Amino acid sequence: MQKHGCSYDPRTQATVVNKRKAADDNTLVAEKKRRKVLETQNARLLMEQQQWQQQQQTARDLEQKLESLKECGICNRSYTLSDERCPRQLQCGHTLTCCHTCMNEMLSNGDLCKTLRGVSHLPCPFCRKVTKVKQAEELNKDFTVLALLD
Ligand SMILES: [Zn+2]
Ligand SMILES: [Zn+2]
Numbered sequence: 457m458q459k460h461g462c463s464y465d466p467r468t469q470a471t472v473v474n475k476r477k478a479a480d481d482n483t484l485v486a487e488k489k490r491r492k493v494l495e496t497q498n499a500r501l502l503m504e505q506q507q508w509q510q511q512q513q514t515a516r517d518l519e520q521k522l523e524s525l526k527e528c529g530i531c532n533r534s535y536t537l538s539d540e541r542c543p544r545q546l547q548c549g550h551t552l553t554c555c556h557t558c559m560n561e562m563l564s565n566g567d568l569c570k571t572l573r574g575v576s577h578l579p580c581p582f583c584r585k586v587t588k589v590k591q592a593e594e595l596n597k598d599f600t601v602l603a604l605l606d
Contacts, residue, residue, distance in 0.1 A: 537605075563578065
């Protein structure tokens with residue numbers, strides 16, 4: 457910088473202009489670098505946001521799935537520890553997605569099972585193994601499903 461009161465000197469002036477130009481160039485380069493860094497950061501943030509949204513979606517899906525496991529697939533009532541509203545395990549170890557009461561209804565109306573001499577033959581929808589039972593109370597409660605209840 458010129459000191460106050462200095463006489464005009466073209467060489468000094470030229471140096472000052474060159475210095476300024478150089479400084480401007482440096483600023484431009486720095487600005488470009490800064491912009492590039494910001495763009496990279498933006499891209500990363502966007503990616504992280506997308507990942508986060510996907511995780512949120514997965515969490516919501518799991519929560520929904522979990523909620524659906526906690527209720528009877530036929531009457532849609534929540535399972536309880538009570539004899540009437542608990543899920544029952546078939547003899548193969550699978551659990552029908554319905555409550556005790558709905559299972560008894562199914563056994564008595566014979567829609568999904570054959571009844572021979574008062575004994576229902578209920579095929580498992582998962583492995584086809586037949587469970588022979590008269591009443592749902594003969595089957596074990598599914599405590600794994602019950603453990604999901606709040
Ligand atoms: Zn039910
Ligand atoms: Zn089964």
